[in-house]
Amino acid sequence: MYPGRFWAALGSGEASNEHITGDRWPRKEVRNARLRECVDIIRAMLRGEEVSHDGLVTVDRARLWTRPQTVPPLVGAACSEATARWCAEWADGLITVNAPRETLRRIVDAYRSAGGAGRLHLQMHLSWAPDLGTAQEIAHDQWRTNVHGPPASWDLDSAELFDNVSEHVSPDRVAESVNISDDLGRHAAWLQECADLGFDAIMLHHVGKEQSAFIDAFGAEVLPQLDVTRPPAAVAEGVR
Numbered sequence: 001m002y003p004g005r006f007w008a009a010l011g012s013g014e015a016s017n018e019h020i021t022g023d024r025w026p027r028k029e030v031r032n033a034r035l036r037e038c039v040d041i042i043r044a045m046l047r048g049e050e051v052s053h054d055g056l057v058t059v060d061r062a063r064l065w066t067r068p069q070t071v072p073p074l075v076g077a078a079c080s081e082a083t084a085r086w087c088a089e090w091a092d093g094l095i096t097v098n099a100p101r102e103t104l105r106r107i108v109d110a111y112r113s114a115g116g117a118g119r120l121h122l123q124m125h126l127s128w129a130p131d132l133g134t135a136q137e138i139a140h141d142q143w144r145t146n147v148h149g150p151p152a153s154w155d156l157d158s159a160e161l162f163d164n165v166s167e168h169v170s171p172d173r174v175a176e177s178v179n180i181s182d183d184l185g186r187h188a189a190w191l192q193e194c195a196d197l198g199f200d201a202i203m204l205h206h207v208g209k210e211q212s213a214f215i216d217a218f219g220a221e222v223l224p225q226l227d228v229t230r231p232p233a234a235v236a237e238g239v240r
Helices: 015-021 028-046 081-087 101-113 132-146 159-165 171-175 184-196 212-225
Strands: 008-010 051-054 058-062 074-077 093-097 119-127 201-206 235-239
Touching: 008 028, 028 051, 028 058, 028 074, 074 081, 081 093, 081 101, 093 101, 101 119, 101 184, 119 132, 119 184, 132 159, 132 171, 184 201, 184 212
Parallel strands: 008 074, 074 093, 093 119, 119 201, 201 235
Antiparallel strands: 051 058
16 A cells, blocks of 8 residues: 555564463563564565464465565664674664663664664654643653563563562653653653664654644654754654
8 A cells, every 4th residue: 555665674583462361471582583584484475485384483385476576675673783793684674662772783783794684764752742730740750661661561461460560660760761851852862863873764652642743743844853964864754
């Protein structure tokens, strides 16, 4: 439906999504190996091949009868330098989420130095409101369950567990994972910093429930401030 726009971000999974199958939850290295098998299977099917496979996943004579004219990129999802280097072996690009700028720089460098090619994508979590207190309240209400890094973010398998471990998460802790400000100029500066790290696409993720005011404000006052002429540079190409 959207020629040239579709791409798939592939990661090793999260128990909260996958426990529904009833299978055991594998170790990280097993999940990575499983993902790598799946990448090869997907690529073979996109080439028009009939695929049978017996390994960590089982496939019996799978075939895509209707294939896209342009093969969509298979983008690796990484939140660490080690995973970014591993993704460079097979991925058509990289996606990560916002983190301290030095952490992002190391992830980008790890991917590129290992030979990783393709576009670099960043999902930036943010909270904006016309006043700072409201922006902080929105972030704490909506995102305090999402500040836990690996392995907790991989291994917790229910919404109830995420609520339990997040009961005492402070607003300051949330601010380490979400860019929170009522100042649109500050948000523009954060975006420019990330663009200058070499990201080709930045997806803006306002963590609040109400999106209309955010879309209007960022479309009118934030995106036009970005300087996309400085190398390396990127533009926030989507408000999601």
